[in-house]
Amino acid sequence: MGLIFLAIAIAFGWEATNYEMGRAIRMGPGFIPMALAVILGVLGIAVALAGTVQHAEAEAGPVAWRGIVLVCVALVIFGAYGKSLGLVPVVFVCSLITALASTRNTLFGSAAISAALAVLCWLVFKLGLGMSLPTVGPAFGPFQIY
Structure with missing residues (x-):
């Protein structure tokens, strides 16, 4: 590694x-x-x-395919749909997918983490740094926010 x-x-x-x-x-x-x-x-x-x-050989467990696949899917979604969805929705969706990669997270916990992360990203990147990515993108039609 x-x-x-x-x-x-x-x-x-x-x-x-x-x-x-x-x-x-x-x-x-x-x-x-x-x-x-x-x-x-x-x-x-x-x-x-x-x-x-390291002297003791660690036992390799099963490969966490669910986590690998969901994290890769989240990265593809962010890259492909970032501009059309906007910063807040794409961060929420991608962090929700990534949080669900762990079997320890519940749907409610994952949604709470995703909402907090979306708000934090909006504060840092949109308000703080003035990022050009729209807050809510053109995919939402009349609800688009720059």
Whole structure:
């Protein structure tokens, strides 16, 4: 697992070199991706080293196919329908699907988590950062909110 983290970090770090880095006081568009790639690389090395020094072999349980499939579906929905649904509905739907990936979550608990996350994303990305994604998209016709 650590090597996967390290490979992803290297790929993102490589791509970040195509952008201006800037300085800590005046960050360029490549600064945060490179910083995150470095952090992920360090964590990847730590996970890989922890896996090699671990003496007891862990028993592998069954593969959580439900979680893998639902998280992938949520990512596809977010990418495909983000602009047409808008920020709040797409975050609610995707986080609901992702929360239901766990067998420990109930439908009510998942809906509560999704509603809180949708409101938090609206506050941070729409109000705080002025994101261009509509709050409620054109798929809702007359209820569209920018």
